[in-house]
Amino acid sequence: xxxxxxxxxxxxxxxxxxxxxxxxxxxxxxxxxxxxxxxxxxxxxxxxxxxxxxxxxxxxxxxxxxxxxxxxxxxxxxxxxxxxxxxxxxxxxxxxxxxxxxxxxxxxxxxxxx
Amino acid sequence: xxxxxxxxxxxxxxxxxxxxxxxxxxxxxxxxxxxxxxxxxxxxxxxxxxxxxxxxxxxxxxxxxxxxxxxxxxxxxxxxxxxxxxxxxxxxxxxxxxxxxxxxxxxxxxxxxxxxxx
Numbered sequence: 001x002x003x004x005x006x007x008x009x010x011x012x013x014x015x016x017x018x019x020x021x022x023x024x025x026x027x028x029x030x031x032x033x034x035x036x037x038x039x040x041x042x043x044x045x046x047x048x049x050x051x052x053x054x055x056x057x058x059x060x061x062x063x064x065x066x067x068x069x070x071x072x073x074x075x076x077x078x079x080x081x082x083x084x085x086x087x088x089x090x091x092x093x094x095x096x097x098x099x100x101x102x103x104x105x106x107x108x109x110x111x112x113x114x
Numbered sequence: 115x116x117x118x119x120x121x122x123x124x125x126x127x128x129x130x131x132x133x134x135x136x137x138x139x140x141x142x143x144x145x146x147x148x149x150x151x152x153x154x155x156x157x158x159x160x161x162x163x164x165x166x167x168x169x170x171x172x173x174x175x176x177x178x179x180x181x182x183x184x185x186x187x188x189x190x191x192x193x194x195x196x197x198x199x200x201x202x203x204x205x206x207x208x209x210x211x212x213x214x215x216x217x218x219x220x221x222x223x224x225x226x227x228x229x230x231x232x
Contacts, residue, residue, distance in 0.1 A: 031218055042118075042205055042222035043159075058219065090159060094218050100147045100166055100209070101218050105159040 003027075006091050006106040014114055019078040021109050023091030031094045032074040033103060034058075034066065036087040043090060049074055081113045116141045118208050120223035127196055128231050135191045135226045137206030143167075145211035148182065148189045149220065153203040162204075165189060196230045203227045 004025040013019050023032065030051045035043040045058030047066040055066050063085060065077045078085055089109045094101035117140040127133045139148065150162040163173060165182050173180045177194045193200055207220040 033218070033220075035220075035222075040224055042120075042224045043207075043220070044222070045219055048219060088157070092159075092220075100164065100211075102149070102161055102164055103218065103220060104161065105151075107158050 004091060004093055004104060004106040006089075006109050008109060009107065010110045010112075012112045012114065013081050015081060015083060017081050019081050019111065021076045021078075021089055021091075021111070023074050023076065023106060024072055025091075025093045025106075026072065027093060027095070027104070028071060029093035029095050030071070031096070031101065031103075032068070033092040033094075034064070034074065034076045035090045035092065036060065036085075037090060037108075038087050046076065046089075047074075078111075081111075083113050085111065086113045087111060116143075116208055116210055116221050118206055118221055118223035120204075120206055120226045122226045123224070124227045124229070126229045126231065129197060130195050131230075132192060132194050133196050133228065133230075135193075135204050135206075135228065137189045137191065137223060139187050139189065139206070139208045141187075141208060141210055143210040147209045147211075149207040149209070150180065150189075150191050151205045151207065153205065153225070155202070159205070162191075193228075196228075198230050198232055201228060201230045 007022045033048040034046040049068040091106040092103040094103045119138045146167045148165045152160045179192045181190045203225045206223040
């Protein structure tokens, strides 16, 4: 079955370190998204991509970057981790890109920055 | 500006009670989509329903029903005869088409935590 996976599922790191969270989908979806979930804020969009070599900033993109070198993967990099980036991170994908596309989410990565 | 508000932070009911989760949205787009997702204690996000702005028909799926009213910018979710397995955080979300319909960016509400006690 096609799916979307995230790794690692849990990560503890120290302030100032670079961290990369992986997202891999096997649906061959064009569109991929990264969100962070914090109590009281729901989920907020960090970065998104509509296809290979395309990346765009979302609502809370400061301190994060993404790159899209193939259809299946959209890794999220925290350049210099900060305690404010402690959160649960979700990756999602959708097929085509219109506003009505349903996004399917990965299982999430819980990141703790000490 | 676009916004989704779920005013109920937590709701607690006893099994078999009906419960309604409120969702109010703000958008200037005429074409938009509304979604509900469920996040059970295991943490994954499960898609429940999608509605477009041109379809105000209510929808029923088993014990779940959704009431979309453009006049009040609301998209409420009702669970009939709630069960313990319905305990979860429920998110309402909005996606705007924009000029090029190159949307898909979801704007989430804060979520409502539903606790169903036996």
